[in-house]
Amino acid sequence: MGARDLLDFVWVVPALPAAGAVVLLLFGKRIGEPLSGYLATATMALAFLASVVAFGALLSLDGHERQHVSDGFTWMQAGSFQVDMRFLVDPLSVTMILFVTGVGALIHLYSVGYMHGDPRFSRFFGYMNLFAASMLVLVLGSNFLVTFLGWEGVGLCSYLLISFWFERNSAAVAGKKAFVTNRVGDFGFMIAMFLIFSKLGTLDYLNVEQLESFELPGSTVTAIALLLFVGAVGKSAQLPLHIWLPDAMEGPTPVSALIHAATMVTAGVFLVCRAHPFFELSDDAGTVVAWVGVITALFAATVAIVQHDIKRVLAYSTISQLGYMFLAAGVGAYGAAIFHMVTHAFFKALLFLGAGSVIHAMRDEQDMRRMGGLTRFMPVTAGTFIVGWLAIAGIFPLSGFWSKDEILAKAWFDDQYALWLVGAITALLTAFYMTRQVWLVFFSPARWDEPALATEGGDQRVVHDESPVAEHAQVGAHGEPHESPPTMLAPLGVLALLAAIGGFVNLPFVDEGLEFLTEWLHPVFEGVEEIHATSFGAGLLLSTIALVVAVVGIVVGRALYRNGLTAEGNDPGEVRLGPFAKVLANAYYLDVGLARFVSGPATAFANVLSRGFDAGVIDRAVVGVGTLVRNAGGGLRRVQTGLVRNYALGVILGAVLLAGYVLARSL
């Protein structure tokens, strides 16, 4: 079988988890724990193998040939509008399916241990598989509409999984919030698709050359690009649609790891990469993307430094790192964006799973101020977490160093020094808050065996990742925290390894000879102007600066948090920030402000439309037709007087009219 024939079977990759989802959602209860969990993991693992096969098949083709469209069926056809369900296998999609299925499989395995004892165990795995299937459809789509199908699917699964413990009101609300905010973004995506179809007549993905041949006006291209970016902003939680991601931490930790770190949120970046011709041919869209990304990155990093909940720190961190990816995409360094996406998947999933492990051990305690000193009890978790910490901080030679540095370097060499600067400051903050987290949780003296502390003086809502089954613990009374079971530790180990060595797929040495990933992705981004380092020395200098920045962040973090909290039980950073801490803690009151706006002016406006226009104009018109007919009937009814004489008059009148007609004819 030739490579292309093999690639025709790429539909197997999403089909496996889809089948798993169907089986688990229909028969889950009967299959029961832990078999359903292993089944779900198995489908993911098999999908991973299938992805590897696809990778191999694609690799066997020549560089420029590496693009295969596997024919599906005609999905819809209406006149000149035709959309086919087809999958596009090229370096970008193969990269995506590899890490989606790979990391996904690891997280599924982890969940078997994490979700142990949950009454809806099988349903959880059904949803997870469904999510994976949707995500795979999203990245494999050969046109915007198939991608949109997956896009909506992951949005749905995100809602289902965030509000998995829906008995808790906050979880249900968070699920709704995520869905609705996503929808706002989806609206932009849809308008973009309408525009694309009306101007290009097709929804297939094009490369730069093909798009150029359409000779669209610049404003149209920019409009399409920006609308697609709106969709990406919603899905990837950038400003101003970031509000759903911190609340999404209500879902179980594996969900946060899979969906809100490694995969779904990266869909926005993926979309921008897939639609890169629009961004390349537009003058301003790229700039908008880059700036939104970097501002979001900075914003999220500032908020992360005062969060008390272990998962919220990671949530804001995700938002921040996604900002980096958009920064890269905005300046045209798509390869760097994908590189960071992959490394981020590794270390962020690792960090989330590690956090889950800690939460599990702390019997669902999530407030970092009540942790500390856990290295002794959870060595594996601590070790892997440390690897993740160093990776995200950007310490040589871990993966995060390479990918983050590449983004910053590309920004610098594209002469966008302002972007570089903001990115560098954010990197400092990233190192700082992650260090803070590591110290508060692991290295600082233990605080969980003290009696209940003075209640936190902040407005922060500590998100509780607890199932209704678990008790809300005062940990000290129940014994010491223990390490997690092997099903949870194994994935941590694998991810730690990947986070450590993942950077080596794209080393900026030997005149790009070792930049495997970028080279691999090159055929996808043909026509994009590449950004090159002005000299090797300049590149080296920038890397060194990046490293120094990271180290500084770590040093400051350690200095502040070496002893955990202050003597009074306050957060040292908060103390130093004073009143500003409260602003940060509430994320600059953006969320609150938005809520006030929606319930106030927005609702008022909606009422005007609903009562004034809908009820007043449209309903009146419809009812008016009926009334008109009735009144006309009522009027005409008066002809029926019931009097014979009137009727006779009518007859004579008719006769006269007829005679008149005859006369007129004969004239």
Add this chain to the structure above:
Amino acid sequence: MLAAEVTPPYYLTLAAALFTIGAVGLLVRRNTLVMFMCIELMLNAANLTFVTYAKALDDIGGQVIVFFTLVVAAAEVAVGLAIIVAIFRRRQNVTADDVDLLKG
């Protein structure tokens, strides 16, 4: 006396005049019996027309029609008067205006 010959147009004009008088009478009078009489007047005018044409066109068909019209008119009068009697048996004045059950 009058030297002119009586040509068909004379009869036809007369018939038209009688018909019109009958029609107007039907519209103006309220007494049902008088209305009925006006209808008979109109029928007569039509009969005159037919007979005139029979003569003018040298065609017996006109008279045949008149024959049948007479028969039908007789039957119609019988039934019509029976109806009037049935409706207005109790009352003393019979006006057409009193029967307006079909008023919409």
Add this chain to the structure above:
Amino acid sequence: MEMTIFVAGAIAAVVGALGVVLARNPVHSALFLLLTMATMAVFFLLQDADLVAIIQIVVYASAIVVLFIFVITLLGVDQHEKLVEPHPVQRWLGIPLGLVLFGLVLAITRDDWVTGQQSVVGPLDTDRRSGNVRQLAEHLFTDYVWAFEMTAVLLVIAVVGGVVLARRSGHRAVPEPEAEP
């Protein structure tokens, strides 16, 4: 000679017609009608329509008019009709319409009063060779026998209908029509 008869008859007919319409008392109307009917018979005779003329007198002038007078007497409607017209539209629209109709008829015909094919059914017996009655009878009983029989049936129906409608049924009260607002 013919013209004299015609003019006299015409005046009588018109007077009779107007009398029917204008007379206050219905009995007077009936009598005026009688006048018009008789004049019609004269006209028929003038036009060589012998049988029809006689039938006119026998059926119309006597039977029908007498029937009218019977009913008038039976119902006691010889009282005067009120002068006030409750629906003026009848008068104001009716009279002009009538006049217009008359005018239109005249206008339509103008010069050509008689159009049509000669002797479609059969020629008149103008020189009185076989007699008008015989001629008419020949056509009635051969060409139009079907219609003739139908009229016989019609007369029977009329008789039955008349009897049914006018009888007072014993147990069932004749429903009084109610005046509805």
